[in-house]
Amino acid sequence: MNTLIIKSSKTTVGFSYAAKLALSIFLVSAMAGSAFAADKKIPKLSNGKPDFSGIWQTTSAADYDLEPHSNRKDAPPGLGIVDGGLLPYLPKALEQKKKNFDARLTADPALKGYTLGVPRGIYYPEPFQIFQRNQDLTLVHQFGHSVRTIYTNGTEHPDDPNDWWLGDSRAHWEGDTLVVDVKHFNDKTWLDRAGNFHSDALHVIEKWTYLDANTIEYKATIEDPNVFSKPWDISVVLHRHREKNFQLIEDYRFTLDYDQYYPPKQTTK
Amino acid sequence: MKNKVIQYYLGLLITSIALAPQIAQAADAAQANTEKKAPAQEKPAANNGGSGISREKSFPKLLSGKWTGAKLADGQPDVSGHWSNTIANHSNFTDPQGGIPNDPNPNRLAKGPREERAPSRVSDPVDGQLPFQPWALEKVKEFQVKFHDPTEPQFIEPLARCAPGGVPKSLYWHGYEIRQYPNYVVFLFDSGTRIIHLDDKPHLPNAIKLWNGDSRGHWEGNTLVVDVTNQNGKALFGRSGEFISENAHIEERYIFSNDNTRYNYEAVFTDPEVYTRPFTVTIPAKRWTAADKPNGWHFETTLAKHAGKEPLLDREERICTENNGGFGMGAATPSN
Numbered sequence: 001m002n003t004l005i006i007k008s009s010k011t012t013v014g015f016s017y018a019a020k021l022a023l024s025i026f027l028v029s030a031m032a033g034s035a036f037a038a039d040k041k042i043p044k045l046s047n048g049k050p051d052f053s054g055i056w057q058t059t060s061a062a063d064y065d066l067e068p069h070s071n072r073k074d075a076p077p078g079l080g081i082v083d084g085g086l087l088p089y090l091p092k093a094l095e096q097k098k099k100n101f102d103a104r105l106t107a108d109p110a111l112k113g114y115t116l117g118v119p120r121g122i123y124y125p126e127p128f129q130i131f132q133r134n135q136d137l138t139l140v141h142q143f144g145h146s147v148r149t150i151y152t153n154g155t156e157h158p159d160d161p162n163d164w165w166l167g168d169s170r171a172h173w174e175g176d177t178l179v180v181d182v183k184h185f186n187d188k189t190w191l192d193r194a195g196n197f198h199s200d201a202l203h204v205i206e207k208w209t210y211l212d213a214n215t216i217e218y219k220a221t222i223e224d225p226n227v228f229s230k231p232w233d234i235s236v237v238l239h240r241h242r243e244k245n246f247q248l249i250e251d252y253r254f255t256l257d258y259d260q261y262y263p264p265k266q267t268t269k
Numbered sequence: 270m271k272n273k274v275i276q277y278y279l280g281l282l283i284t285s286i287a288l289a290p291q292i293a294q295a296a297d298a299a300q301a302n303t304e305k306k307a308p309a310q311e312k313p314a315a316n317n318g319g320s321g322i323s324r325e326k327s328f329p330k331l332l333s334g335k336w337t338g339a340k341l342a343d344g345q346p347d348v349s350g351h352w353s354n355t356i357a358n359h360s361n362f363t364d365p366q367g368g369i370p371n372d373p374n375p376n377r378l379a380k381g382p383r384e385e386r387a388p389s390r391v392s393d394p395v396d397g398q399l400p401f402q403p404w405a406l407e408k409v410k411e412f413q414v415k416f417h418d419p420t421e422p423q424f425i426e427p428l429a430r431c432a433p434g435g436v437p438k439s440l441y442w443h444g445y446e447i448r449q450y451p452n453y454v455v456f457l458f459d460s461g462t463r464i465i466h467l468d469d470k471p472h473l474p475n476a477i478k479l480w481n482g483d484s485r486g487h488w489e490g491n492t493l494v495v496d497v498t499n500q501n502g503k504a505l506f507g508r509s510g511e512f513i514s515e516n517a518h519i520e521e522r523y524i525f526s527n528d529n530t531r532y533n534y535e536a537v538f539t540d541p542e543v544y545t546r547p548f549t550v551t552i553p554a555k556r557w558t559a560a561d562k563p564n565g566w567h568f569e570t571t572l573a574k575h576a577g578k579e580p581l582l583d584r585e586e587r588i589c590t591e592n593n594g595g596f597g598m599g600a601a602t603p604s605n
Contacts, residue, residue, distance in 0.1 A: 046342060053450065115588050129464075131450045138448055138455065145433070145462050146588055155573035155581055165588045245470045250462070250479050255432045255503075261423035262503035263512040264408035266542075 042176070042210040045134055049152075050176050050210055052130045052137065055241040055248065058218075062123040062236055065194035074105065075194070081123070083233040087196060093227040100195025108193045113254030115146040115165040117189030118182050118204050119220045123236045129248050137171070137178075145250045150180050157183060163200050165189060178208040191222075199226035214240040322566050324366055325355040326387050328553035331524040331533045336491040338529045343451040345467075345488055348525050348532070351557040351582070353444035353567035355531075356387040359428065359507030363389040363397055365441070369508045370413040390441075392535070393549035399511055400545045412510030426508050431589035433461025433480035435504025436497055436519055440534055440552045444567040446584055454486060454493060459569075459587050465495055472498045478515050480504055486521075493523040514542040531555050 043051040061078030067087060068080040089097055100107060110116055116124050121141045131138040135153040140146075150169040157168050163186040171180040182204040190197050207219040216238040223231035339347040357365035366386040368378040379386055389397025401409065415424040428434055434442045443459035456463040465484040473483045475498075483499035497519040505512050513519075517540035525532040534552040538544070557568040559580035573581040 131448060131453060131455060133448070133450070138457075140455075140462055140464065144588075146586075147457055147462055148586065149584055151573070151583070153573075153575075153581060154577070155575040155583070158571065158574055158583065161571075162585070164586050166586055247466065247470065247473075248464065249473065249477060250433075250481060252433055252461075252480055255427070255430070255480070258422055258425075258427070258430060259432070259501070259503050261421075261425075262427055262501075262505065263514065264405070264412070264423065266404045 042213050045132065047134045049134070049173055050178065051132055052178070052208060052210075052216065053132045055127050055129045055246060056216060056238040057125070057127045057241060058123045058236045058238050060123060060236050062234075063120065063125055063192050066192045066196050066234065067194070069194070081234045081236050083235070088229045088232055090227060090229055093197075097195055097197060100190065100197055102195075104193055104195050107195070109189055110143075110193065113144060113252070113256070114188065115144050116141065117165055117185065117191075118148070118167050118169075119206065119218075119222070119234065120189060120191055121146070121148070121166070122218055122220075122238070126251065127241055127246075127248060140248060142248045142251050144254065145248075145252055150178075152178070157181070163187075167202070167204065176209065178206075180204075180206040180208070182206065197227065198222075198224045201226045211237070214242065216240075322358055323353070323355045323555075324357060324387070325553065326366075326385070328355060328387075328533070329526075329531070331491075331526055331531065333492040333522065333524050334490050335527075336488075336525070337527045338491075338525075341449055345449055345454075346491060346493075346525060347449065348493075348529065349447050349449045351444060351446050351568055351570065352532070352554045353557065354441040355553045355555050357441065358566075359426075359434075359438050359441055360509070362506040362509045362511050363391055363399065365390060369416070371417060373417055390437075390550050390552055391548055392551040394546075400548055401511075402543060402545055405512075405543045409510045409512070412505075416508060416510065426510075427503060427505060428460055431460065432504060434458055435461065435480050436463075436482055436500065436521075437534070437536060437550050437552060438504055438506055439463070439481070440554065441507075444557060444569060457584070457587070460589055465493075472496075475499070478502075482519070491525045491527060493521075493525070495521040495523070497521060512543065513538060513540045516540065516542055529556065 043053065045051045060081060061076050062081045064075035064078055066080055066082050068085055069075065069078055071077040110124070115121070121128060121143070124141070124143055126142045128139055128141040131140070135151070137150040137152065139148040139150065146166065148166040148169060150171050152171045152173070155170060157170055161168055161184050164184055165186055165188065167182040168184040169180050169182045171178055173179070183202070185198070185200055185202040187198065187200040202222070202224045205221045209217045211217050217235065218238055219233065219235045221231050221233050336346040341347045360369045361367045364383065364386065366379055372378050391397045391399055394400060412424055415421070416426065419425045428438065428442065433439070439445065439456070439458040439461055445459065446457045448455045448457065452466065452468045454465040454467065456465070461481055463481045463484060465486040467486050470485065472485060477483070477499055478501035479499050480501055480503060482497040484495050484497050486493055486495035488494070500513060500515055500517050500519070502513050502515040502517065517538060519536050519538050521534065521536040523532050523534055532554050534550070534554065536550045537547050538550060539547040559572070559582055561568055563570045570582045570584060573583045575581060
């Protein structure tokens with residue numbers, strides 16, 4: 001059919017330039033459609049799955065407070081990233097959250113340089129790098145240089161593992177979306193610097209999808225029956241760092257309280 | 270609710286008591302680029318009750334040359350997987366199997382002549398000693414005395430506070446995993462992560478100082494060549510207290526055997542602020558695979574749960590912040 005159209009365009013005298021252009025666009029898109037499907041040219045691994053390799057960061061104010069909030073001395077204003085706006089706390093947990101909020105300038109575990117956890121490490125305002133192979137993704141967070149492995153090799157959660165700062169992550173693909181099931185967390189991390197928190201019953205289901213080659217839509221469903229009355233959803237956009245020579249710079253900030261004692265200094269001549 | 274803090278304390282305890290002679294890993298490298306075959310240690314093991322740190326007394330020399338093993342799609346030799354050193358932990362840098370210098374418990378110090386133990390990690394100068402400037406040697410000697418009763422914070426070995434192991438100590442701390450990607454080789458250590466950039470990016474600006482330094486590498490046949498700058502000099506070489514300054518320059522060569530079972534780390538350290546001349550550090554390493562039994566020091570993995578028959582390894586997360594301010598903090602430290 002394409003051939004037919006080309007033939008007619010060649011033989012039609014006075015065929016307008018605009019029409020030719022429209023035809024050629026149609027042809028190019030038709031050809032692209034047959035060869036690459038509708039993948040918007042996102043990076044792919046050798047196994048055909050999306051390749052999220054790169055250094056990523058959100059521009060949202062999510063880490064200041066997941067919920068909608070006005071400006072305050074320790075935070076810019078923000079719309080929040082929770083579907084429906086507010087977190088569905090159980091009454092007792094809401095009391096704890098308020099205590100956390102009041103103590104946030106000293107009690108936030110991130111201030112000690114502790115690993116941020118999941119999902120906080122994703123929307124914390126420092127870059128993280130994804131290294132990806134067919135069998136797994138390795139996330140290295142600049143903050144704390146903490147390392148999380150997301151398995152895409154068909155393995156399941158272990159039966160009775162330790163509790164982890166970053167949980168245990170097992171993933172599968174739904175089309176071009178990476179779906180990650182994360183559980184077996186400890187209860188030592190917060191969800192943001194406003195004191196939103198979770199217990200060790202935290203369960204996170206993440207969905208990672210390319211919007212285009214340099215932008216990821218990160219969605220997560222969070223449930224924790226010890227803290228929340230029902231599951232809730234968040235969504236942030238992650239942008240690829242494209243600055244020249246950009247790289248992670250290790251940020252082991254939990255060492256800052258004692259690192260002045262090393263190395264020995266030359267005090268006498 | 271379980272967590273890993275106990276394992277870290279246990280690991281530290283075990284590494285400090287597991288200094289009696291043990292069964293050595295036979296140096297079973299028969300690869301083409303092996304210059305000489307290392308003799309296996311035949312002494313019977315003393316039961317130390319620990320996880321057992323592999324204690325080869327010698328190891329094969331590996332030569333740089335062609336890589337004939339498997340390659341990744343981007344052309345890198347495929348050396349990904351689990352590795353560990355083969356002779357000892359970080360208790361003593363220049364007499365790796367000798368025990369912590371000045372250990373007040375004589376049972377933990379090695380007995381017998383020096384030649385019966387693995388050589389110094391310092392392969393040049395040939396006497397195996399680090400060519401310290403006098404002031405730096407005084408500092409190291411002071412550390413080696415006060416380490417055992419650290420009344421001031423600088424005498425605590427920083428790894429005991431969860432600091433990253435740094436270069437070169439990470440290579441003789443616990444086992445570790447290498448993962449490779451186009452433009453990167455990533456070392457996942459028990460305490461810290463090293464991202465080695467294989468592209469042509471310049472080093473970070475000199476004002477930025479890091480526990481693991483800034484690494485730029487490339488492959489030459491079977492050898493990963495890495496240039497390391499931007500050290501913060503804080504990590505120390507181990508419980509024997511040796512150190513580099515923040516302006517040290519390290520030129521590393523990771524020389525892999527073509528059967529992909531071993532590599533030797535050979536690195537030239539140049540640091541005129543602390544030393545009188547450059548010196549070379551040599552650290553042997555061996556590979557661990559799913560066919561090996563996991564253990565609590567060299568090969569800390571678990572078998573993944575899955576429907577198939579193939580053994581797949583899980584790597585559990587290593588996050589030591591729980592221990593920050595822990596081991597060794599019985600000492601009075603003004604900052605805490």
